[in-house]
Amino acid sequence: xxxxxxxxxxxxxxxxxxxxxxxxxxxxxxxxxxxxxxxxxxxxxxxxxxxxxxxxxxxxxxxxxxxxxxxxxxxxxxxxxxxxxxxxxxxxxxxxxxxxxxxxxxxxxx
Amino acid sequence: xxxxxxxxxxxxxxxxxxxxxxxxxxxxxxxxxxxxxxxxxxxxxxxxxxxxxxxxxxxxxxxxxxxxxxxxxxxxxxxxxxxxxxxxxxxxxxxxxxxxxxxxxxxxxxxxx
Numbered sequence: 001x002x003x004x005x006x007x008x009x010x011x012x013x014x015x016x017x018x019x020x021x022x023x024x025x026x027x028x029x030x031x032x033x034x035x036x037x038x039x040x041x042x043x044x045x046x047x048x049x050x051x052x053x054x055x056x057x058x059x060x061x062x063x064x065x066x067x068x069x070x071x072x073x074x075x076x077x078x079x080x081x082x083x084x085x086x087x088x089x090x091x092x093x094x095x096x097x098x099x100x101x102x103x104x105x106x107x108x109x110x
Numbered sequence: 111x112x113x114x115x116x117x118x119x120x121x122x123x124x125x126x127x128x129x130x131x132x133x134x135x136x137x138x139x140x141x142x143x144x145x146x147x148x149x150x151x152x153x154x155x156x157x158x159x160x161x162x163x164x165x166x167x168x169x170x171x172x173x174x175x176x177x178x179x180x181x182x183x184x185x186x187x188x189x190x191x192x193x194x195x196x197x198x199x200x201x202x203x204x205x206x207x208x209x210x211x212x213x214x215x216x217x218x219x220x221x222x223x
Binding site: 004008031032034041042043044045046049087091093096097098099100101102103 | 141143145150151152153154155158168200202204205206207208209210211212214215216217
C-alpha cells in the first residue's frame with residue numbers, strides 16, 4: 001500500500017465549479033500535512049499547509065481528519081488558472097522528510 | 111533571491127556513463143533532498159541531508175550517491191547510468207523542522223539511452 005494515496009483524476013470541471021480532492025495516508029505518526037501544486041513540466045510549489053482545525057486561503061479550503069488519516073482540498077469558483085496537478089504531501093518526521101502522493105490532475109475548462 | 115538552483119536542466123546519457131546533478135540553495139536551509147518523478151508515481155525520495163556532513167538514504171537510493179560538504183550544495187551522482195534512471199529529478203531544501211515549506215529547483219530532465 002502506498003504511504004499517501006490520491007485519486008489521480010483527471011477531474012474535468014467547468015469554470016466556476018467547486019471541486020474536492022481527497023487523500024489518505026498510512027503512517028499514523030505523520031506530523032504535518034500539505035497540498036502542493038505542480039504545473040506541467042514545472043517544480044512543485046506549496047499551495048497550503050493543512051491543520052487539524054481546518055484552514056482556508058481564499059477559494060481554497062483544506063481539512064485534516066487524523067482519526068481517519070484523511071486530508072481534503074476544496075476549490076471553490078474554479079478558474080482556468082487552477083488547472084494543474086495537486087499533490088498531497090505528508091511529513092513523516094526527522095528534519096522535513098516529505099512523502100508525496102502521485103497527484104490529482106485538475107483541468108478547468110471554459 | 112536565487113532560491114534552489116539545479117543544473118543542468120536537460121541531459122542525455124549513454125548507459126554506463128556517470129554524471130553529477132548539481133543543486134545549490136542560498137537560503138541557509140539545513141535540510142536538502144533529492145527526488146525523482148516518474149509518471150503515475152509521484153515524487154520519490156532518493157537521498158536527503160539534515161545538515162553539512164550528514165546524509166541518509168530515502169526510498170530509492172540504489173545507483174545514486176550524495177555528499178554534503180557545505181550547507182549550500184547537495185550534488186547527486188549517478189554512478190553508472192541505466193535506462194531505469196530516465197526521470198525528472200528535483201532537488202529541494204527547507205528548514206529542518208516539521209511544517210515548513212520545501213522549496214524546489216526547476217528540475218533536471220534526464221534521459222538514459
